[in-house]
Amino acid sequence: xxxxxxxxxxxxxxxxxxxxxxxxxxxxxxxxxxxxxxxxxxxxxxxxxxxxxxxxxxxxxxxxxxxxxxxxxxxxxxxxxxxxxxxxxxxxxxxxxxxxxxxxxxxxxxxxxxxxxxxxxxxxxxxxxxxxxxxxxxxxxxxxxxxxxxxxxxxxxxxxxxxxxxxxxxxxxxxxxxxxxxxxxxxxxxxxxxxxxxxxxxxxxxxxxxxxxxxxxxxxxxxxxxxxxxxxxxxxxxxxxxxxxxxxxxxxx
Numbered sequence: 026x027x028x029x030x031x032x033x034x035x036x037x038x039x040x041x042x043x044x045x046x047x048x049x050x051x052x053x054x055x056x057x058x059x060x061x062x063x064x065x066x067x068x069x070x071x072x073x074x075x076x077x078x079x080x081x082x083x084x085x086x087x088x089x090x091x092x093x094x095x096x097x098x099x100x101x102x103x104x105x106x107x108x109x110x111x112x113x114x115x116x117x118x119x120x121x122x123x124x125x126x127x128x129x130x131x132x133x134x135x136x137x138x139x140x141x142x143x144x145x146x147x148x149x150x151x152x153x154x155x156x157x158x159x160x161x162x163x164x165x166x167x168x169x170x171x172x173x174x175x176x177x178x179x180x181x182x183x184x185x186x187x188x189x190x191x192x193x194x195x196x197x198x199x200x201x202x203x204x205x206x207x208x209x210x211x212x213x214x215x216x217x218x219x220x221x222x223x224x225x226x227x228x229x230x231x232x233x234x235x236x237x238x239x240x241x242x243x244x245x246x247x248x249x250x251x252x253x254x255x256x257x258x259x260x261x262x263x264x265x266x267x268x269x270x271x272x273x274x275x276x277x278x
Contacts, residue, residue: 030060032131032195034187034240037066037180038202039162039254040263043088045071045200047267048244049081051275061131063146063189065180068200069134069159070119073152076130077122087119089260116153125149133189134159135179139168144182146189185236192239199240200267204247205233246270 035045045068052059064072074084087093092115122128126149133146136158147155151171158169158176169176179186185199237243252263 029196030194031058032061032063032187032190032197033059033072034185034190034197034199034236035062035064035068035072036185036199036201036203037064037068037160037162037178038249039067040257040260041202041249041252041254042067042071043085043252043260043263044202044246044249044267044270046081046085046088047264047269048200048271049075049267050264051268051271053081055275057275059130061133061190061195063133063135063186064159065135065184065186066160066162066178068180068185068202069136070156073122073125073128073132073134073156074119076128076132077120077152078129079119079121084119085260085264087115088257090115093257120153120156123152125152125155128152133186135183135186136161136169136174136176137179137182138174138176140173140175144179145174145176146179146186184233185240187236187240192241196242197240198242198244199236201233201236201243201245202249203233204245204249242274244270244274 035042038044049071059075062072062076064070071084075081092113125132125134125147131148133148134155135144135146136155137144154169154171155176158171159179161167161169161176162178162181166178184203185201187197187199190197246266248266249263252259
């Protein structure tokens, strides 16, 4: 890698985000310092948490705990199947710095405003609220009201947000949880989650080429397709995959 500062863009993918944590764990062990972060959806949460000083294995422990279920509440089909509960201690553990502008690293979180039809890259504001907004994947999750905006998952419009970074100032590392080549798999029955995933894949793949062509280091793995977006039972295995792929990719540079 070059002598430039490092910028890390983390893509969305719900429970697949454990792959991000494995990569970050390798960075920590290898003394690779990230100077700027961006993220969409689960990538926004992990980016904000790591930039706030919460280590990768600490995050993995939080996501693996039973308390994570307290964040998700059934919404009785009011603007989404599920709402994200606020004021939970687990959010304070994961996102201890309340304001984005107080995080000691440069940070960008994506979220899309349904009212003005604008994609935002937030650098200031309520950290927890904006992380929840960036993760509000419709129609599964209820949109988040913030100031005069009605925000949803920014990953639908910029899945791996490298656009905030200046290529002349940073070496950009992009981690993508949706590799473009889809593995063949037999789907015996189509569930709501499977249908949602298929629609999401079409949207995500539209901006893959831009990310691949405009990043210095692009990291993904076809094996990510073996892990579900919607279960937290495989976090440890997905974490190990991220670590393995980071070691393979960056040890040779």
